[in-house]
Amino acid sequence: MEARRRRGHGIFSGGIAWSDLHPGTVAAVVFLLAWPSFTSDFFTFQIGAYSLILGTIALSLMLLAGYGGMVSLAQLTVAGITAYLVAILGDNSVGVMGLGWPWWLTVPAAILAGAVLGALIGAISVRTEGIYTIMITLAIAVVSFFFVRQNYVLFNGWTGFAGVEPPTLFGIYWRDPVPFYYLSLLVAGGFFCAVAYVSRSTFGLGLQAIRDNPRRMRALGFDVALHRIFAFFLAGLIAATAGVLLVWFNGRVSPGTMGVEASIDILVIAVVGGLRHPIGPFLGAVGFVLLENFAIDLIDRERFNTVIGLVFLLVVLFSPDGLLGLWNRIRPRLRFDRNARPVAGRATMDAAGQPASARQSTS
């Protein structure tokens, strides 16, 4: 047992053995892998893949807000600009730009540019702290939206770009529902594990410590601004990759893709899902997409935003930790987890973060 743990240190500094895997995790993985086999194309593509993409963008926000304490409203801007870059560098059917680069050049270039953009946004917004971040990133998001809307030379203004296609590779057309679902699942799952890993890494622990007390960390000799900017870079990487999937999913990109309402939707998804654990954004995304598709049966389609806004308000007012917080509050009462202790609020975070940091320091 001890030997297995030590071997685990190489990959996960927290040290995870197979026996640590919760049966629920295994069930979730199997369920996600099997999803396309028992659902229709609509559920695979419009619900499944779309939730995964939105969840991944919200995951990048969760990384920043949950671990770094920086709520950025510009993550969708990063995804949107990356989507634009895919259309600009690769092919589109509009006749503006479309440099026609091959996909293996376009995609990495766009993702890298998106990540650098994310880092730049971070560099601008970490000049100030706390509540200012949300204002500055919101301003950046709105300015970018107006910019791509009024610029016709590069971004083709109001209309944007259409006819952006993923490549056909290994004889598979990647926009078909099932391959696209697995592609999204791969990206989402990969980043999910990456974020879970980062949260236990030295960098992630430093970031969380900076969130809790930047002055003390500065006094201890940590470069606070650099940690924050690097977090923005990582989040940019995640959002940019999701942006590529987003433009392949829609087949088009327009200013509306990165509009203010859409940016706020990402915030809603992350907050409603919960910012304390990487699974939160995905829960929020599934809820959001289901509501978006089926609210039409419950209420007038036109009033979708009211419903979303009210749900968001209720969550912020009554369960600041989102659905995850709600779950943590209910779980001890259900009593099917014998070891569950009644933890709530920030204590949840400490309970999860403390053992990880303890293990970290002993290694």
Place this chain on the structure above:
Amino acid sequence: MRQFIERHTFWAIVLVLLIAVFLWLVFAVWPPWLVAAIGRKKTFVNTLFNGVTLGGLYFLVASGFTLVFGLMRNVNLAHGSMYLLGGYIGYDVAEASGSWFLGLAVAFLVIALSGALLQVLVFRRMEGDDLRQTLVTIGLSIVAADLMLAAWTGVTYQFAPPEWLFGAAKLPIVSAVKSSGDAVYIKYPIYRLSVLVVAIGIGIALWLFLNRTRVGMMIRAGVNDRDMLSASGVNVQLVFAVVFAIGAGLAGFAGVVGGTALSISPGEDIRYLLASLIVVIVGGLGSVTGAAIGALLIGLAEQFGLAYFPTYGVVLTFLIMVFVLAVRPQGIMGGR
């Protein structure tokens, strides 16, 4: 002033030269080479006036925003919605009663009341939790935008200002001289000029209110140290409610003023929220003087950007924000 000249002689000279060039640009008849280089003088002067009046409008919106933030550390992201709601309500009242001024007054009062209610019913419950308060205002703005769309639909409304504010004034600025020797004077809408006058008036009134009245003194004390103000026996909650009411009321007031100068339609809430955000980031959060400077800068940048490089106009605004953040993160007049 004298000290400044003695200390920074070089910059004082540069400043004087800049002012001289600016005055010459405004009042002189442009020689042909200048017209060839940057276009007609009429465009320049009109853009200048548009920028200044838009700055006045932005000041009306942003001063409330910055006042609320300075005192309560509460970023009210529903401020744009309050602007838009003020515009709609003012329009309905003005249409029904036939009096533009009644519309203005009702918009101010209703939005002020809604602001006070928001403070009393919502924000008081989560005091000290900045992020949650901000998230609540985001939620409110989503719902408000959607409900306003339902109530007033997507139509663009345009107010009619009172008769005597209608028409154009001849400015004592010569744009060109005809071949016959007659001077062509520049005309500018009276209403827009009066927006500027109102903005300056509100600015002075706010300054007097904050610096010369007892309540203003309490507010300034609260900005500096909220807990100490409360400990010295002032009902801080009441001060908060008053400030929130004034801040929100100004947004509603600006909604009617701005709706008359330009127009009101869905999406304007985002525009004015952006304007308020950038104005206070540039000017410094919590400072009314900073809001005035920031509003003027942003108004001019937006109009000149629109007139001289249309597809990159917004970038100018953005660059100003980035520049200020890089050089002076707390904003031009912000102190920390």
